[in-house]
Amino acid sequence: MNQFNRRDFLKGSTALATLASFGLLGMDFKDQAGPIRVALIGTGWYGKSDLFRLIQVADVEVVGLCDPDKNILKAAGDLVATRQKSGKIPPLYENYKELLAKEKPEFVLIGSPDHWHALMAIDALKAGAHVYLQKPISVDVIEGEAILAAARKYKKKVQIGTQRKSTPHLITAKKEVIDKGLLGKISHAEICCYFHMRANGNPPVEPVPDFFNYDLWTGPAPLRPYDGLPHIRWWRTFIEYGNGITGDMCVHMLDTVRWMLKLGWPTQITSTGGIFVQKEGKSNISDTQTAIFEYPELNVVWQHRTWGNPVDPEYPWAFKIFGEKGYLAGSTMKAEFVPYGEGKEKIMFDLVLEKEQYPEDVTEERIELNAAPATRLHMKDWLNAVEKDTLPIADVEEGHISTASCILANISMDLGGRVIKYDPKTRTVIGDPEATAKLRRPYRAPYVHPEPDKV
Template sequence: MKRREFLTSAAAGLLLTTAPAVGTAPGYAVGMTRRKPRRLGLIGSGWYGKSVLLRFLQVEPCEVVALADADAKMLAEAAEIVAGRQPSGKKPATYGDFHKMLADHEFDVVLVSTPDHWHALAAIAAMKAGADVFCEKPISTDVVEGAAMLAAARKYGRVVQINLERRSTPHLIDARDRIVREGKLGKIGLVEVYCYYHMRTSGNPPDENPPDYLNWDFWTGPAPLRPYNPLIHPRRWRSFKEYGNGIIGDMCVHMLDMARWMLDLGWPRRITSSGGIYVDKESKANVPDTQLASFDFGDVTVVWQHRTWGSSPDPDYPWGATLYGDKGTLKASVMRYDFIPQRGDVVHQDVVYELDEYPEDKTEKDLERHVAPALRRHVRNFLDCVDSREQPVADIEEGFISSSACILANLSLELGRSLTWDAENLRVAGDEEANRHLARSYREPWRHPTPEAV
């Protein structure tokens, strides 16, 4: 259904969405259509939190009830934007602490768009409060956090979609269906995934007092409390290992997950990584500027490389994946794909834009316009699964696998050795030192979640 058709339906007081045949979903009576807009909450009102939330409003006339963020300035700006975009015109309530937001309101859906180090606690709290969850990637900063999130989703019967939106990117779905699934690549033995963006923050300004509008202690949460620095917040926290998994956790997770989705791969059997800070040694950033990782899936190996310096080997593919088969090669990215067969014509397709249908995409601040169609499709899949209670295309378990593989690559780099992964028991085989690193230390008073205790 097109966006304007949804709004017309809402004006008539009814969304044309059929209720599940068995059981009930939020907002329904059994066998009836939805009578009220879905109630949405957002935890983390920064750049991508707003981008995803506004796609929800494009897909369906939801009601954004409340927003939470430790940055009061960012929070107030987001509330104004939402009031101008949601059908009711109401300004959502705002909270500095998401726990209070979850206690004060009932939500059908909660979006978790915090920095990575808050994902687990925020998502689990939202699930316990009765909401289905749309969560950013990587799902966690350590393996045990991710396992706890998966356990909570299953225990409380929640639908959880991870924002690995390559699985919903129109031209990449076409590449999977027309090229990979039709066997045009032949036997695939190697996939290269890579990123050559100069995205690691640079500079070394002095630490300073946090701005008055930022609750730095709560922003830090369970992570180690380091002094505030303007290089960290907003948006550049990804360059600091205290809050995320570096570029491999930010960028590899997308392309590794895309390869897993296209090739129906599960857990890697063995993970090996090397790298470090080789070029930009002056920056305050502490994640690698250069990293290699190998994920052994048995019959196929996926190899990652990032450099935040130098040039890309292929200017058309600075971030993407190359699938090598004995009948051809597929290059795929967020902007395009190219299939180069051993014999025959090259197949090329560009990203799909929807700027005429969604003109607000043209002027929305900081929107990745090429990603907006994929986000809308990802959101629609999630909401349909909220109604049907089926697993979405990027279910929490898929996000757990892809995120954990990247986390294990960082652990391999740290320990200086390969890791053999026991997926059944979620352990590194024969390596107790590595297993002690599967859960990081939490700062008081926060408690690390476990699968057994959610």
């Protein structure tokens, strides 16, 4: 068995060329003339994680933090003070619009729940900031079109948190397997998630605590009866705020396959599924779903189950790209090329960890150690795009295609598995007014849905 591990990988000229070809070498943002002014909107788990990765690779002054939960916000401020060079607690805000107006950050990271992504991103762009936006970029397709239009209109760089494109072992696997044609003709890909990650339960309705602005947290989404803090996983279990497991997890692996195979919009999408097993709780997202994203002579097939065993225990959240000469499997943890035929050796691609270089990773609460190196490279790529006026590796248009494709899969499922053919030029589902109407979710008053032609 051949194996690419980090020590050997970094010694080789092929490896260096691989990283260089993706714009990941020669970038040092620690020696700037002065710190970049950064704000974080949404100071929960992953928002802070993104911010700390940026602090690790650039000279940063955090000029504002925003969250409708006063307890989380204060804790984030105290923690940021221990991580940034100035040692200062940043100004704390409940309302992100006030932060943007008063602090005028150059860079804004958005780690809010999905239903707030579009309004926050567009407002940050209008305020003159470059944006790092967590995936999925939107909860409906027209929101995504509006974010893309705003990014282009205001000439700002928007990096989407689909950081598999910046994952070292996947970059190497793409270069060594896909780009070198080891798979031969590729005509099928499978992507999946079998994590038991669908929060489910029946907590009682209760009074909203005084430290939490639930109305503001809900924003443009429907106002559900308050049944406990929605942080961590609870909000993700409701379609009011996102697009379920497909919107959360499929977007990563579909985006990865699209990047590796240079795919754009699917020609058509179909999906079926529903709540087949976990019926006992309040959760209204599917626990079982299959989607087919069709391209010429190539199908990308998604499947998730939040119950039972994974199909392949080695790859419970992953992609597999099949060619006539073998297949490439990949996840956040590893990748491997499995050639077709007896007696041929697999090629393994190891996970890169940087615990020695960044020892603070080891003690950071809830950090995804396997994702930290990728996020650091993703941040470097974003800053490099700003500096050189190029598009980042996870540009908003690519993030929009991946996000919208997952949303369209949910629309297909909701319409009984109907074929969905989306036309991004007309922003309609071809020949299907009912599906077209689902491209734009209704907003709760007084919030107004963004329109691509009016940003």
